[in-house]
Amino acid sequence: MNMDSLADRLYSLWLSLWHRLTWQVLLAFGAGIFLWRNLLLPMVGDDYSYAFIWDGANAGNLMDGIGPRQKITSFADLAASQWSHYFTWGGRVPALLTAQFFAWQGGGSRLLFAIATTLVFVLLVCQLFWLAAGRIEALGKCRAALLLLLLGLFFTVPAYIYTMVWMTGACVYLWTAAAICAFLLPYSLAYWQTDFWQKSQWYCFPAMALLGLLAGWSIEAGSIATVLLALAFLLLFHRQGRLQSWQLAGFAGLVTGMLLLMLAPGSLMRIKLMRELAPDYTMPAELMWTPLMFLYNFVEGFLPVLIGELPLFLPILLYFWKGNRRRALTQYILLWICGNFLVLSAMMFSPDFRAHAGYHGVIFLLIASAAAMRAIQPMLAAWCQTMRKARLLTATAGFSVLLVWLAATVLCLVIETSYNQQWAARWTIIAEHRQDDPIVVPAIEIPWHLDKVAGNRSMTEVLLMFGADLESKPQDNRSNIFAQYHGLKGIVIDKNIDWGKYGEENEW
Numbered sequence: 001m002n003m004d005s006l007a008d009r010l011y012s013l014w015l016s017l018w019h020r021l022t023w024q025v026l027l028a029f030g031a032g033i034f035l036w037r038n039l040l041l042p043m044v045g046d047d048y049s050y051a052f053i054w055d056g057a058n059a060g061n062l063m064d065g066i067g068p069r070q071k072i073t074s075f076a077d078l079a080a081s082q083w084s085h086y087f088t089w090g091g092r093v094p095a096l097l098t099a100q101f102f103a104w105q106g107g108g109s110r111l112l113f114a115i116a117t118t119l120v121f122v123l124l125v126c127q128l129f130w131l132a133a134g135r136i137e138a139l140g141k142c143r144a145a146l147l148l149l150l151l152g153l154f155f156t157v158p159a160y161i162y163t164m165v166w167m168t169g170a171c172v173y174l175w176t177a178a179a180i181c182a183f184l185l186p187y188s189l190a191y192w193q194t195d196f197w198q199k200s201q202w203y204c205f206p207a208m209a210l211l212g213l214l215a216g217w218s219i220e221a222g223s224i225a226t227v228l229l230a231l232a233f234l235l236l237f238h239r240q241g242r243l244q245s246w247q248l249a250g251f252a253g254l255v256t257g258m259l260l261l262m263l264a265p266g267s268l269m270r271i272k273l274m275r276e277l278a279p280d281y282t283m284p285a286e287l288m289w290t291p292l293m294f295l296y297n298f299v300e301g302f303l304p305v306l307i308g309e310l311p312l313f314l315p316i317l318l319y320f321w322k323g324n325r326r327r328a329l330t331q332y333i334l335l336w337i338c339g340n341f342l343v344l345s346a347m348m349f350s351p352d353f354r355a356h357a358g359y360h361g362v363i364f365l366l367i368a369s370a371a372a373m374r375a376i377q378p379m380l381a382a383w384c385q386t387m388r389k390a391r392l393l394t395a396t397a398g399f400s401v402l403l404v405w406l407a408a409t410v411l412c413l414v415i416e417t418s419y420n421q422q423w424a425a426r427w428t429i430i431a432e433h434r435q436d437d438p439i440v441v442p443a444i445e446i447p448w449h450l451d452k453v454a455g456n457r458s459m460t461e462v463l464l465m466f467g468a469d470l471e472s473k474p475q476d477n478r479s480n481i482f483a484q485y486h487g488l489k490g491i492v493i494d495k496n497i498d499w500g501k502y503g504e505e506n507e508w
Contacts, residue, residue: 004388011384011391014398021147023140027125030150033409034121037165038114040413040420043106045467046168048481050096051103054081056088056266063277065475069484072104091264092172094179094217099171108485110167117170120178125149127181128363132370134192134332144377145370148315151405152366156309159356160457166467173359176218180226180360183208183215183250187233190247191332200246208250216257221350222360223258225342229364230254232335271351283351294348301353302344308355309340309362312369319372323379333371339364411450412458418447419459419468430488438479438490444469465497472496 043051049061052069061069072078082097090096102113128149130136139146157163163173186208190196197204212230216223230251237243274282287293316333319325343361347353383390426441433439444464451460459468471479474490483491 007388007392007395010395010399014395017402018143018398021143023138023143023146026143026146026150027122027139030125030154031118031122033413034164035114035118037412037416038110038117040416041110041161041165042420042423043103043108043110043167044469045166045478047099047103047166048485049477050100050168051485052081052481053077054085054089056084059273059277060085060089060270061481062089062477063273064473064477064480066477066480069481071485072100078104085266087265087269089266089270091217091261091267092219093260094214095172095176095219096168098175099168102167102171113167117167117174120175121153121164124174124178124181124363125153127178127185128366128370131181131185131188131367132374134188134371136189142374142377145373147401148312148370148373149366151401152312152362152369154405154408155457156312156366157362158305158308158358158456159354159463161459161463161468162356163359169356172219173356176215176222177360177363179211179214179218180222181363183211183254184226184229186250187230187247190237190242190244191233192328194242197244197246200244204246205249208246209253212250212253212255213257216254216259217261218257219357219360220261221343221346221357223261224346225339225360225364227254227258228342229335229339232338288351293351297348297350297353301347301350301355301357304355305344305358305361309365312362312365315369315372315376318376323372323376326375329371329375333368336364336368336371340368408454408457411454415446415450415454415458419444430486430491434488436489438474438483438492439488440492440494441470443493443495469493 046062052061052071054061055066055069059066070077072081078097078100081100082093085096086093102110102116106112125146126139129139129142129146132145132149133141153164154160159169162169164170186197215226218226234243234247234251237247271282275285283293283296316337319333320330340361343364344358347357350357380390380394384394422442422444429441430439446459446461446464451458454460456463467478469478470482470491470493471477472492472495474480474483474492476492479491479493483489
Protein backbone atom coordinates (compact mmCIF):
# COMPACT_ATOMS: atom_id res chain seq x y z
CA MET A 1 0.00 0.00 0.00
CA ASN A 2 1.56 3.31 -1.08
CA MET A 3 1.27 6.58 0.82
CA ASP A 4 -1.53 7.93 -1.35
CA SER A 5 -3.81 4.96 -0.79
CA LEU A 6 -2.86 4.92 2.90
CA ALA A 7 -3.88 8.56 3.23
CA ASP A 8 -7.20 7.91 1.51
CA ARG A 9 -7.88 4.81 3.61
CA LEU A 10 -7.03 6.58 6.86
CA TYR A 11 -9.15 9.57 5.93
CA SER A 12 -12.07 7.31 5.03
CA LEU A 13 -11.84 5.65 8.45
CA TRP A 14 -11.70 9.05 10.11
CA LEU A 15 -14.81 10.27 8.28
CA SER A 16 -16.64 7.08 9.24
CA LEU A 17 -15.80 7.65 12.91
CA TRP A 18 -16.47 11.39 12.77
CA HIS A 19 -19.95 10.86 11.34
CA ARG A 20 -20.74 8.60 14.30
CA LEU A 21 -19.53 11.19 16.81
CA THR A 22 -22.69 13.25 16.93
CA TRP A 23 -22.84 16.34 19.09
CA GLN A 24 -24.92 14.35 21.59
CA VAL A 25 -22.17 11.72 21.88
CA LEU A 26 -19.44 14.33 22.32
CA LEU A 27 -21.36 16.31 24.93
CA ALA A 28 -22.52 13.19 26.78
CA PHE A 29 -18.94 11.92 26.99
CA GLY A 30 -17.54 15.25 28.19
CA ALA A 31 -20.31 15.86 30.72
CA GLY A 32 -20.45 12.22 31.83
CA ILE A 33 -16.74 12.10 32.62
CA PHE A 34 -17.03 15.46 34.38
CA LEU A 35 -19.86 14.12 36.57
CA TRP A 36 -17.95 10.90 37.26
CA ARG A 37 -14.89 12.82 38.44
CA ASN A 38 -17.03 15.02 40.66
CA LEU A 39 -18.61 11.97 42.26
CA LEU A 40 -15.18 10.50 42.99
CA LEU A 41 -13.92 13.58 44.83
CA PRO A 42 -15.09 13.99 48.45
CA MET A 43 -15.31 17.29 50.29
CA VAL A 44 -11.74 18.48 50.85
CA GLY A 45 -9.72 21.41 52.11
CA ASP A 46 -11.56 24.72 52.01
CA ASP A 47 -14.90 22.93 51.51
CA TYR A 48 -14.92 22.03 55.20
CA SER A 49 -13.81 25.51 56.26
CA TYR A 50 -16.76 27.02 54.39
CA ALA A 51 -19.17 24.54 55.98
CA PHE A 52 -18.87 26.68 59.14
CA ILE A 53 -20.05 30.21 59.85
CA TRP A 54 -17.16 32.52 59.04
CA ASP A 55 -15.66 33.84 62.28
CA GLY A 56 -14.01 37.04 61.15
CA ALA A 57 -13.46 38.22 64.71
CA ASN A 58 -11.11 35.29 65.31
CA ALA A 59 -8.95 35.07 62.17
CA GLY A 60 -11.61 33.41 60.01
CA ASN A 61 -11.81 29.72 59.19
CA LEU A 62 -8.71 29.11 57.06
CA MET A 63 -5.83 29.70 59.47
CA ASP A 64 -3.97 27.12 61.56
CA GLY A 65 -4.77 26.86 65.25
CA ILE A 66 -8.30 28.29 65.13
CA GLY A 67 -10.77 27.50 67.90
CA PRO A 68 -14.21 25.88 67.71
CA ARG A 69 -16.45 26.99 64.86
CA GLN A 70 -20.23 26.69 64.41
CA LYS A 71 -21.66 24.73 61.48
CA ILE A 72 -24.03 26.43 59.07
CA THR A 73 -27.56 25.19 59.73
CA SER A 74 -29.81 27.85 58.18
CA PHE A 75 -30.04 30.59 55.58
CA ALA A 76 -29.59 33.09 58.41
CA ASP A 77 -26.24 31.45 59.17
CA LEU A 78 -25.28 31.79 55.49
CA ALA A 79 -26.09 35.50 55.54
CA ALA A 80 -24.20 36.07 58.80
CA SER A 81 -21.22 34.11 57.50
CA GLN A 82 -20.94 36.06 54.26
CA TRP A 83 -21.42 39.38 56.05
CA SER A 84 -18.47 38.56 58.30
CA HIS A 85 -16.46 37.19 55.36
CA TYR A 86 -17.02 40.33 53.28
CA PHE A 87 -15.75 42.65 55.99
CA THR A 88 -12.84 40.52 57.23
CA TRP A 89 -11.57 38.35 54.35
CA GLY A 90 -12.73 39.12 50.80
CA GLY A 91 -15.47 40.23 48.45
CA ARG A 92 -16.30 37.10 46.43
CA VAL A 93 -19.75 36.86 47.98
CA PRO A 94 -21.87 35.15 45.26
CA ALA A 95 -19.28 32.42 44.59
CA LEU A 96 -18.54 31.63 48.21
CA LEU A 97 -22.19 31.93 49.21
CA THR A 98 -22.81 29.18 46.65
CA ALA A 99 -19.96 27.08 48.08
CA GLN A 100 -21.27 27.51 51.63
CA PHE A 101 -24.79 26.58 50.53
CA PHE A 102 -23.64 23.28 49.03
CA ALA A 103 -21.29 22.55 51.95
CA TRP A 104 -24.32 22.97 54.25
CA GLN A 105 -26.85 21.09 52.12
CA GLY A 106 -24.45 18.28 51.24
CA GLY A 107 -23.96 17.24 54.85
CA GLY A 108 -20.48 15.93 54.01
CA SER A 109 -21.59 14.50 50.64
CA ARG A 110 -20.95 16.04 47.22
CA LEU A 111 -23.81 14.31 45.37
CA LEU A 112 -26.04 17.39 45.15
CA PHE A 113 -23.13 19.59 44.17
CA ALA A 114 -21.84 17.08 41.60
CA ILE A 115 -25.17 17.14 39.78
CA ALA A 116 -25.51 20.93 39.98
CA THR A 117 -21.96 21.67 38.85
CA THR A 118 -22.29 19.25 35.92
CA LEU A 119 -25.33 21.21 34.76
CA VAL A 120 -23.26 24.40 35.05
CA PHE A 121 -20.49 22.73 33.05
CA VAL A 122 -22.94 21.86 30.26
CA LEU A 123 -24.32 25.41 30.41
CA LEU A 124 -20.81 26.84 30.08
CA VAL A 125 -20.08 24.65 27.05
CA CYS A 126 -23.29 25.88 25.40
CA GLN A 127 -22.52 29.50 26.26
CA LEU A 128 -19.01 29.27 24.81
CA PHE A 129 -20.39 27.66 21.65
CA TRP A 130 -23.02 30.39 21.23
CA LEU A 131 -20.51 33.16 21.96
CA ALA A 132 -18.20 31.73 19.31
CA ALA A 133 -21.09 31.48 16.84
CA GLY A 134 -22.58 34.88 17.63
CA ARG A 135 -26.01 33.29 17.77
CA ILE A 136 -27.92 30.64 19.69
CA GLU A 137 -27.99 27.48 17.61
CA ALA A 138 -27.78 23.70 17.96
CA LEU A 139 -24.39 22.36 19.02
CA GLY A 140 -24.45 20.08 15.98
CA LYS A 141 -23.99 23.05 13.65
CA CYS A 142 -20.22 22.81 14.13
CA ARG A 143 -19.05 19.67 15.90
CA ALA A 144 -15.42 20.67 15.35
CA ALA A 145 -15.96 23.77 17.50
CA LEU A 146 -17.77 21.71 20.13
CA LEU A 147 -14.92 19.20 20.24
CA LEU A 148 -12.41 22.04 20.53
CA LEU A 149 -14.32 23.49 23.51
CA LEU A 150 -14.51 20.14 25.29
CA LEU A 151 -10.82 19.49 24.69
CA GLY A 152 -9.94 23.02 25.76
CA LEU A 153 -11.87 22.70 29.01
CA PHE A 154 -10.14 19.38 29.68
CA PHE A 155 -6.56 20.19 28.70
CA THR A 156 -5.95 23.95 28.79
CA VAL A 157 -7.69 25.41 31.84
CA PRO A 158 -5.11 25.84 34.62
CA ALA A 159 -5.16 23.55 37.68
CA TYR A 160 -8.10 21.42 36.53
CA ILE A 161 -9.05 19.83 39.87
CA TYR A 162 -8.71 23.13 41.72
CA THR A 163 -10.79 25.18 39.28
CA MET A 164 -13.25 22.66 37.84
CA VAL A 165 -13.91 19.92 40.43
CA TRP A 166 -13.04 21.11 43.93
CA MET A 167 -16.30 22.45 45.40
CA THR A 168 -14.96 25.80 46.59
CA GLY A 169 -12.69 26.22 43.57
CA ALA A 170 -15.42 25.32 41.07
CA CYS A 171 -17.78 27.89 42.60
CA VAL A 172 -15.08 30.57 42.36
CA TYR A 173 -13.89 29.73 38.83
CA LEU A 174 -16.26 27.49 36.82
CA TRP A 175 -19.49 28.98 38.15
CA THR A 176 -18.33 32.59 37.82
CA ALA A 177 -17.18 31.87 34.25
CA ALA A 178 -20.73 30.73 33.48
CA ALA A 179 -22.09 33.94 35.04
CA ILE A 180 -19.70 36.11 33.00
CA CYS A 181 -20.54 34.29 29.76
CA ALA A 182 -24.28 34.59 30.48
CA PHE A 183 -23.82 38.34 30.86
CA LEU A 184 -21.69 38.78 27.73
CA LEU A 185 -23.87 36.59 25.50
CA PRO A 186 -26.55 39.27 24.78
CA TYR A 187 -23.80 41.75 23.81
CA SER A 188 -22.34 39.15 21.45
CA LEU A 189 -25.76 38.47 19.91
CA ALA A 190 -26.31 42.21 19.47
CA TYR A 191 -22.89 42.49 17.79
CA TRP A 192 -23.89 40.00 15.10
CA GLN A 193 -27.63 40.70 14.91
CA THR A 194 -28.40 44.39 14.43
CA ASP A 195 -32.05 43.96 15.43
CA PHE A 196 -31.36 41.98 18.61
CA TRP A 197 -33.51 43.28 21.47
CA GLN A 198 -34.16 46.52 19.57
CA LYS A 199 -37.67 46.40 21.01
CA SER A 200 -36.78 44.77 24.29
CA GLN A 201 -39.37 44.02 26.97
CA TRP A 202 -39.29 45.71 30.37
CA TYR A 203 -37.85 42.62 32.07
CA CYS A 204 -34.66 42.84 29.98
CA PHE A 205 -33.46 45.77 32.10
CA PRO A 206 -33.56 44.13 35.56
CA ALA A 207 -32.39 40.83 34.05
CA MET A 208 -29.31 42.43 32.51
CA ALA A 209 -28.63 44.47 35.64
CA LEU A 210 -28.74 41.27 37.72
CA LEU A 211 -26.53 39.36 35.28
CA GLY A 212 -24.12 42.29 35.29
CA LEU A 213 -24.06 42.36 39.08
CA LEU A 214 -23.21 38.64 39.25
CA ALA A 215 -20.59 38.90 36.49
CA GLY A 216 -18.92 41.90 38.12
CA TRP A 217 -19.14 40.46 41.62
CA SER A 218 -17.24 37.33 40.63
CA ILE A 219 -13.44 37.23 40.77
CA GLU A 220 -11.08 40.16 40.49
CA ALA A 221 -9.18 39.71 37.22
CA GLY A 222 -12.17 38.20 35.43
CA SER A 223 -14.36 41.07 36.61
CA ILE A 224 -11.95 43.75 35.38
CA ALA A 225 -11.58 42.07 31.99
CA THR A 226 -15.36 41.69 31.65
CA VAL A 227 -15.88 45.40 32.36
CA LEU A 228 -13.39 46.30 29.63
CA LEU A 229 -14.90 43.83 27.16
CA ALA A 230 -18.40 45.16 27.82
CA LEU A 231 -17.10 48.72 27.46
CA ALA A 232 -15.63 47.80 24.06
CA PHE A 233 -19.04 46.48 22.96
CA LEU A 234 -20.74 49.67 24.19
CA LEU A 235 -18.32 51.93 22.34
CA LEU A 236 -18.85 49.94 19.16
CA PHE A 237 -22.65 50.06 19.50
CA HIS A 238 -22.49 53.79 20.21
CA ARG A 239 -20.39 54.38 17.10
CA GLN A 240 -22.90 52.41 15.04
CA GLY A 241 -25.87 54.23 16.58
CA ARG A 242 -27.19 50.98 18.11
CA LEU A 243 -26.71 51.67 21.81
CA GLN A 244 -29.68 50.31 23.77
CA SER A 245 -30.96 50.92 27.30
CA TRP A 246 -30.62 47.25 28.29
CA GLN A 247 -26.92 47.40 27.38
CA LEU A 248 -26.41 50.35 29.72
CA ALA A 249 -28.43 48.65 32.47
CA GLY A 250 -26.22 45.58 32.20
CA PHE A 251 -23.06 47.67 32.29
CA ALA A 252 -24.29 49.58 35.35
CA GLY A 253 -24.90 46.29 37.15
CA LEU A 254 -21.49 45.03 36.04
CA VAL A 255 -19.61 48.06 37.37
CA THR A 256 -21.59 47.92 40.62
CA GLY A 257 -20.63 44.27 41.07
CA MET A 258 -16.99 44.99 40.32
CA LEU A 259 -16.91 47.81 42.89
CA LEU A 260 -18.54 45.59 45.52
CA LEU A 261 -15.85 43.00 44.81
CA MET A 262 -12.80 45.22 44.55
CA LEU A 263 -13.65 47.56 47.44
CA ALA A 264 -14.51 44.83 49.94
CA PRO A 265 -13.05 45.88 53.31
CA GLY A 266 -12.00 42.31 53.99
CA SER A 267 -9.46 42.19 51.17
CA LEU A 268 -7.02 44.51 52.92
CA MET A 269 -7.70 42.88 56.28
CA ARG A 270 -6.90 39.47 54.79
CA ILE A 271 -3.51 40.65 53.51
CA LYS A 272 -2.70 42.16 56.90
CA LEU A 273 -3.77 39.00 58.73
CA MET A 274 -1.82 36.74 56.38
CA ARG A 275 1.34 38.77 56.87
CA GLU A 276 0.94 38.43 60.63
CA LEU A 277 -0.07 34.77 60.91
CA ALA A 278 1.16 33.14 57.68
CA PRO A 279 3.94 35.29 56.19
CA ASP A 280 5.13 32.46 53.92
CA TYR A 281 1.92 32.80 51.90
CA THR A 282 2.31 36.51 51.12
CA MET A 283 5.00 38.63 49.50
CA PRO A 284 6.58 41.03 52.02
CA ALA A 285 5.38 44.63 51.78
CA GLU A 286 8.86 45.91 50.90
CA LEU A 287 8.89 43.78 47.74
CA MET A 288 5.51 44.92 46.45
CA TRP A 289 5.63 46.65 43.03
CA THR A 290 9.31 45.78 42.64
CA PRO A 291 10.83 43.95 39.64
CA LEU A 292 11.01 40.83 41.82
CA MET A 293 7.23 40.82 42.29
CA PHE A 294 6.58 41.11 38.55
CA LEU A 295 9.20 38.46 37.77
CA TYR A 296 7.64 36.10 40.32
CA ASN A 297 4.15 36.67 38.91
CA PHE A 298 5.39 36.13 35.37
CA VAL A 299 7.17 32.87 36.17
CA GLU A 300 4.54 31.43 38.55
CA GLY A 301 1.39 32.62 36.80
CA PHE A 302 1.57 34.35 33.42
CA LEU A 303 3.99 31.95 31.73
CA PRO A 304 2.39 28.63 32.84
CA VAL A 305 -1.06 29.81 31.74
CA LEU A 306 0.26 31.06 28.39
CA ILE A 307 2.11 27.80 27.71
CA GLY A 308 -0.95 25.75 28.64
CA GLU A 309 -3.24 27.66 26.29
CA LEU A 310 -0.88 27.72 23.28
CA PRO A 311 -2.80 24.95 21.41
CA LEU A 312 -5.84 27.24 21.34
CA PHE A 313 -3.94 29.67 19.14
CA LEU A 314 -3.61 27.10 16.31
CA PRO A 315 -7.08 27.70 14.76
CA ILE A 316 -6.58 31.44 15.24
CA LEU A 317 -3.24 31.39 13.42
CA LEU A 318 -4.76 29.33 10.59
CA TYR A 319 -7.59 31.84 10.32
CA PHE A 320 -5.23 34.80 10.03
CA TRP A 321 -2.86 32.93 7.71
CA LYS A 322 -5.18 31.26 5.21
CA GLY A 323 -8.74 31.93 6.31
CA ASN A 324 -11.40 34.03 4.63
CA ARG A 325 -10.88 37.02 6.88
CA ARG A 326 -13.88 39.26 7.41
CA ARG A 327 -13.52 42.53 9.26
CA ALA A 328 -16.34 41.87 11.72
CA LEU A 329 -15.10 38.38 12.59
CA THR A 330 -11.46 39.44 12.80
CA GLN A 331 -12.43 42.25 15.16
CA TYR A 332 -14.53 39.83 17.20
CA ILE A 333 -11.74 37.25 17.55
CA LEU A 334 -9.23 39.92 18.53
CA LEU A 335 -11.62 41.20 21.19
CA TRP A 336 -11.64 37.83 22.97
CA ILE A 337 -7.88 37.46 22.62
CA CYS A 338 -7.58 40.84 24.32
CA GLY A 339 -9.85 39.52 27.07
CA ASN A 340 -7.41 36.68 27.64
CA PHE A 341 -4.41 38.97 27.96
CA LEU A 342 -6.36 41.46 30.08
CA VAL A 343 -6.85 38.76 32.71
CA LEU A 344 -3.19 37.75 32.64
CA SER A 345 -2.01 41.37 32.69
CA ALA A 346 -4.31 42.30 35.57
CA MET A 347 -2.94 39.40 37.63
CA MET A 348 0.61 40.64 37.09
CA PHE A 349 -0.25 43.39 39.59
CA SER A 350 -1.47 40.91 42.20
CA PRO A 351 0.66 40.18 45.28
CA ASP A 352 0.56 36.49 44.32
CA PHE A 353 -0.27 35.32 40.77
CA ARG A 354 -0.76 31.55 40.81
CA ALA A 355 -1.69 29.86 37.54
CA HIS A 356 -5.29 29.07 38.51
CA ALA A 357 -6.00 32.81 38.64
CA GLY A 358 -5.67 32.91 34.85
CA TYR A 359 -8.72 30.66 34.43
CA HIS A 360 -11.07 33.28 32.99
CA GLY A 361 -8.45 34.36 30.47
CA VAL A 362 -8.43 30.83 29.06
CA ILE A 363 -12.24 30.92 28.91
CA PHE A 364 -12.09 34.07 26.76
CA LEU A 365 -9.44 32.53 24.51
CA LEU A 366 -11.63 29.44 24.05
CA ILE A 367 -14.28 31.69 22.51
CA ALA A 368 -11.76 33.20 20.08
CA SER A 369 -10.38 29.78 19.17
CA ALA A 370 -13.83 28.24 18.59
CA ALA A 371 -14.88 31.24 16.49
CA ALA A 372 -11.75 30.80 14.36
CA MET A 373 -12.42 27.06 14.06
CA ARG A 374 -15.89 27.74 12.72
CA ALA A 375 -14.43 30.12 10.14
CA ILE A 376 -11.72 27.78 8.87
CA GLN A 377 -13.73 24.56 8.82
CA PRO A 378 -14.96 25.03 5.19
CA MET A 379 -11.41 25.79 4.13
CA LEU A 380 -10.08 22.64 5.82
CA ALA A 381 -12.83 20.56 4.19
CA ALA A 382 -11.90 22.00 0.78
CA TRP A 383 -8.23 21.18 1.36
CA CYS A 384 -9.16 17.60 2.19
CA GLN A 385 -11.12 17.34 -1.05
CA THR A 386 -8.16 18.35 -3.19
CA MET A 387 -4.97 17.40 -1.29
CA ARG A 388 -3.98 13.95 -0.04
CA LYS A 389 -1.51 15.50 2.41
CA ALA A 390 -4.36 17.45 3.99
CA ARG A 391 -6.42 14.26 4.27
CA LEU A 392 -3.53 12.45 5.91
CA LEU A 393 -2.87 15.29 8.36
CA THR A 394 -6.56 15.65 9.22
CA ALA A 395 -7.06 11.94 9.86
CA THR A 396 -3.83 11.63 11.84
CA ALA A 397 -4.63 14.70 13.93
CA GLY A 398 -8.22 13.58 14.51
CA PHE A 399 -7.34 10.06 15.65
CA SER A 400 -4.45 11.37 17.77
CA VAL A 401 -6.57 13.97 19.54
CA LEU A 402 -9.31 11.48 20.39
CA LEU A 403 -6.79 8.86 21.51
CA VAL A 404 -4.95 11.32 23.76
CA TRP A 405 -8.26 12.56 25.21
CA LEU A 406 -9.38 9.00 25.94
CA ALA A 407 -6.01 7.97 27.40
CA ALA A 408 -5.82 11.10 29.57
CA THR A 409 -9.37 10.50 30.78
CA VAL A 410 -8.57 6.91 31.78
CA LEU A 411 -5.38 8.04 33.51
CA CYS A 412 -7.22 10.72 35.49
CA LEU A 413 -9.96 8.27 36.47
CA VAL A 414 -7.37 5.76 37.71
CA ILE A 415 -5.76 8.42 39.92
CA GLU A 416 -9.06 9.77 41.22
CA THR A 417 -10.58 6.32 41.81
CA SER A 418 -7.54 5.42 43.91
CA TYR A 419 -7.91 8.73 45.76
CA ASN A 420 -11.58 7.98 46.45
CA GLN A 421 -10.78 4.46 47.66
CA GLN A 422 -8.05 5.69 50.01
CA TRP A 423 -10.49 8.16 51.54
CA ALA A 424 -13.08 5.38 51.89
CA ALA A 425 -10.53 3.17 53.70
CA ARG A 426 -9.91 5.98 56.17
CA TRP A 427 -13.49 5.86 57.40
CA THR A 428 -12.93 2.32 58.71
CA ILE A 429 -9.90 3.54 60.66
CA ILE A 430 -11.82 6.56 61.95
CA ALA A 431 -14.72 4.35 63.11
CA GLU A 432 -12.36 1.99 64.96
CA HIS A 433 -10.28 4.74 66.60
CA ARG A 434 -12.90 7.43 67.10
CA GLN A 435 -11.81 8.09 70.70
CA ASP A 436 -8.12 8.49 69.84
CA ASP A 437 -6.59 11.94 70.18
CA PRO A 438 -5.47 12.26 67.50
CA ILE A 439 -6.55 9.58 65.05
CA VAL A 440 -3.65 8.71 62.73
CA VAL A 441 -4.55 7.79 59.14
CA PRO A 442 -2.30 6.89 56.20
CA ALA A 443 -1.38 9.79 53.95
CA ILE A 444 -2.94 9.73 50.49
CA GLU A 445 -0.53 8.44 47.83
CA ILE A 446 -0.76 8.90 44.07
CA PRO A 447 -0.74 5.38 42.54
CA TRP A 448 2.48 4.56 40.68
CA HIS A 449 3.37 8.28 40.68
CA LEU A 450 0.94 8.75 37.80
CA ASP A 451 0.77 12.46 38.55
CA LYS A 452 4.14 12.72 36.82
CA VAL A 453 2.30 11.75 33.62
CA ALA A 454 -1.11 13.37 34.16
CA GLY A 455 0.31 16.61 35.54
CA ASN A 456 -2.23 19.09 36.86
CA ARG A 457 -5.07 17.51 34.87
CA SER A 458 -5.69 15.36 37.95
CA MET A 459 -4.59 14.97 41.55
CA THR A 460 -0.94 15.79 42.26
CA GLU A 461 1.37 15.64 45.27
CA VAL A 462 1.28 19.43 45.45
CA LEU A 463 -2.52 19.46 45.47
CA LEU A 464 -2.54 16.85 48.25
CA MET A 465 -0.31 19.11 50.32
CA PHE A 466 -2.29 22.26 49.65
CA GLY A 467 -5.82 21.05 50.28
CA ALA A 468 -6.70 17.57 49.03
CA ASP A 469 -5.33 15.73 52.08
CA LEU A 470 -5.18 16.22 55.83
CA GLU A 471 -2.11 17.59 57.60
CA SER A 472 0.62 16.43 59.98
CA LYS A 473 -0.45 18.34 63.10
CA PRO A 474 -3.89 18.34 64.77
CA GLN A 475 -4.05 22.15 64.84
CA ASP A 476 -3.12 22.57 61.19
CA ASN A 477 -6.19 23.97 59.48
CA ARG A 478 -7.37 21.07 57.34
CA SER A 479 -6.95 18.46 60.09
CA ASN A 480 -8.48 20.79 62.67
CA ILE A 481 -11.54 21.76 60.66
CA PHE A 482 -12.13 18.16 59.44
CA ALA A 483 -12.08 16.94 63.04
CA GLN A 484 -14.50 19.67 64.10
CA TYR A 485 -16.89 18.88 61.26
CA HIS A 486 -17.00 15.15 62.05
CA GLY A 487 -16.91 15.47 65.84
CA LEU A 488 -13.43 13.98 66.31
CA LYS A 489 -10.89 14.87 68.98
CA GLY A 490 -8.19 15.24 66.35
CA ILE A 491 -6.83 13.64 63.18
CA VAL A 492 -3.48 13.66 61.37
CA ILE A 493 -1.73 11.83 58.54
CA ASP A 494 1.19 9.51 59.25
CA LYS A 495 3.92 11.58 57.58
CA ASN A 496 5.41 15.03 57.92
CA ILE A 497 4.76 17.40 55.03
CA ASP A 498 7.87 18.94 53.49
CA TRP A 499 6.43 22.39 52.80
CA GLY A 500 9.71 23.88 51.62
CA LYS A 501 10.01 21.25 48.89
CA TYR A 502 7.08 22.77 47.03
CA GLY A 503 7.63 26.45 47.61
CA GLU A 504 5.47 27.02 50.68
CA GLU A 505 8.48 28.63 52.36
CA ASN A 506 9.34 31.14 49.67
CA GLU A 507 12.77 32.72 49.96
CA TRP A 508 11.72 36.15 48.76
